[in-house]
Amino acid sequence: MGLPKFTRPKSEHEELSSNLYVANCGPAVGLTLESITSAFSKYGTVKGVYPADESGCRVIVSYHDENSAQSALKALDRCPCPDLGGRSLHIRYSVQRPQLQVVASDSVHVCLEASELNIPGIYLIHDFVSPQEEEQLLAAVDVRPWHSLAKRRVQHYGYEFRYDIRNVNTQHRLGELPSFVACILDKIPEFKKLNEAADLSLDQLTVNEYPRGVGLSPHIDTHSAFEGSIYSLSLSGPCIMEFRRYSNKESSNFIRRVVYLPPRSMLLLSEEGRYAWQHYIPHHKVDTVKDTVIRRGSRRVSFTFRKVRKGPCECDYSQFCDSQG
Incomplete structure (x- = not known):
C-alpha cells in the first residue's frame, strides 16, 4: 500500500478537515518526520505525517479528528514553532483524495x-x-x-x-x-x-x-x-x-x-x-x-x-x- 495522496489547498478558507498542509516543514529543511509528529501531537493524536510533494519541504499532518487539526492550525500557522527550532510554518487544510492502485506482485522496495x-x-x-x-x-x-x-x-x-x-x-x-x-x-x-x-x-x-x-x-x-x-x-x-x-x-x-x-x-x-x-x-x-x-x-x-x-x-x-x- 502506497502513501495516501492529498489535494493541494485552494484557499485559506476551505472547510474543516482532519488533514493539514504544512509548508516550510520537512526533511529538506532539516526536520525529521518524528520531530514534526512530536510537535503536532500537542494538539491531538497524529495519524501520520506524509510528504506533500517531492520537494521535501512540505508535509501533510493527518489527525484522527478535525478539532485537533483546527487547534494546531490556529496555534502554529505563521507563528514560530519552538519545538521545530522556531521555524515559522504556513498551514492550510487539505483533503485526502482516492489513491490510484498499481497492480504489482510486490511492494515497492x-x-x-x-x-x-x-x-x-x-x-x-x-x-x-x-x-x-x-x-x-x-x-x-x-x-x-x-x-x-x-x-x-x-x-x-x-x-x-x-x-x-x-x-x-x-x-x-x-x-x-x-x-x-x-x-x-x-x-x-x-x-x-x-x-x-x-x-x-x-x-x-x-x-x-x-x-x-x-x-x-x-x-x-x-x-x-x-x-x-x-x-x-x-x-x-x-x-x-x-x-x-x-x-x-x-x-x-x-x-x-x-x-x-x-x-x-x-x-x-x-x-x-x-x-x-x-x-x-x-x-x-x-x-x-x-x-x-x-x-x-x-x-x-x-x-x-x-x-x-x-x-x-x-x-x-x-x-x-x-x-x-
Missing part, C-alpha cells in the same frame, strides 16, 4: 544491488569510474554541442538515435566513438565476469543530461535498433530506476522492481531484462531509499552505450518485439 531485483540479465557495478574520471567525462561533453529535447539535452556518437521513429539510420554513421570514453570502454570487459552474453563490440553512444526532477518515460529500447546488451553509466546525480514487466503489450497489470543508481555506477541491461522489462526513471526531485530522503543533483548525466543491429531481432520475447510483432 528500492534495491541497492541488481541481484536483489531478481531480473535475469540486469547487472550493476558501483564506482565503475573514479571521481576524477567522472569530472573528465563531464568536462568533455560540456564543451561539445548539445541537442535540446522537450525536457533534456542529448549528444549522439557513432549513430544518431531518431526519437521520432525510435530507431537509428544504419546508413548514416557519425564516426567512431569519441576518445574521451576510452576509460569506460576499457572497463566494459568486467561484465564478462558476470554475464557471458555481455556484448563488448559497442558502436553507439547517447549522452543524456537530465535537469533535477526530470526522468524518463517507461519504455523498452527498440529491439530492431540495438543488439542485446545496453550499458548506462550514471554521472553527477543519483536517481532510482523502476523496471516493469507486463504479461503482454495490451496488459494493464505489471510487476515492479526498483533499484537505486548512485553516481558513477554502470548498469547493464541484457537478456530478459533488456527485451521484456520496461525501464523508467520517475520524474522526482527527491527519492526515498531505505527510509533515507535523497535529493537529486542539479543534473544527472548518463552515458548509454549500445551495439547497432544490422538485421531483424530474433529474441525469445516476440510479444514485445517489433521485428516479430
Whole structure:
C-alpha cells in the first residue's frame, strides 16, 4: 500500500478537515518526520505525517479528528514553532483524495544491488569510474554541442538515435566513438565476469543530461535498433530506476522492481531484462531509499552505450518485439 495522496489547498478558507498542509516543514529543511509528529501531537493524536510533494519541504499532518487539526492550525500557522527550532510554518487544510492502485506482485522496495531485483540479465557495478574520471567525462561533453529535447539535452556518437521513429539510420554513421570514453570502454570487459552474453563490440553512444526532477518515460529500447546488451553509466546525480514487466503489450497489470543508481555506477541491461522489462526513471526531485530522503543533483548525466543491429531481432520475447510483432 502506497502513501495516501492529498489535494493541494485552494484557499485559506476551505472547510474543516482532519488533514493539514504544512509548508516550510520537512526533511529538506532539516526536520525529521518524528520531530514534526512530536510537535503536532500537542494538539491531538497524529495519524501520520506524509510528504506533500517531492520537494521535501512540505508535509501533510493527518489527525484522527478535525478539532485537533483546527487547534494546531490556529496555534502554529505563521507563528514560530519552538519545538521545530522556531521555524515559522504556513498551514492550510487539505483533503485526502482516492489513491490510484498499481497492480504489482510486490511492494515497492528500492534495491541497492541488481541481484536483489531478481531480473535475469540486469547487472550493476558501483564506482565503475573514479571521481576524477567522472569530472573528465563531464568536462568533455560540456564543451561539445548539445541537442535540446522537450525536457533534456542529448549528444549522439557513432549513430544518431531518431526519437521520432525510435530507431537509428544504419546508413548514416557519425564516426567512431569519441576518445574521451576510452576509460569506460576499457572497463566494459568486467561484465564478462558476470554475464557471458555481455556484448563488448559497442558502436553507439547517447549522452543524456537530465535537469533535477526530470526522468524518463517507461519504455523498452527498440529491439530492431540495438543488439542485446545496453550499458548506462550514471554521472553527477543519483536517481532510482523502476523496471516493469507486463504479461503482454495490451496488459494493464505489471510487476515492479526498483533499484537505486548512485553516481558513477554502470548498469547493464541484457537478456530478459533488456527485451521484456520496461525501464523508467520517475520524474522526482527527491527519492526515498531505505527510509533515507535523497535529493537529486542539479543534473544527472548518463552515458548509454549500445551495439547497432544490422538485421531483424530474433529474441525469445516476440510479444514485445517489433521485428516479430
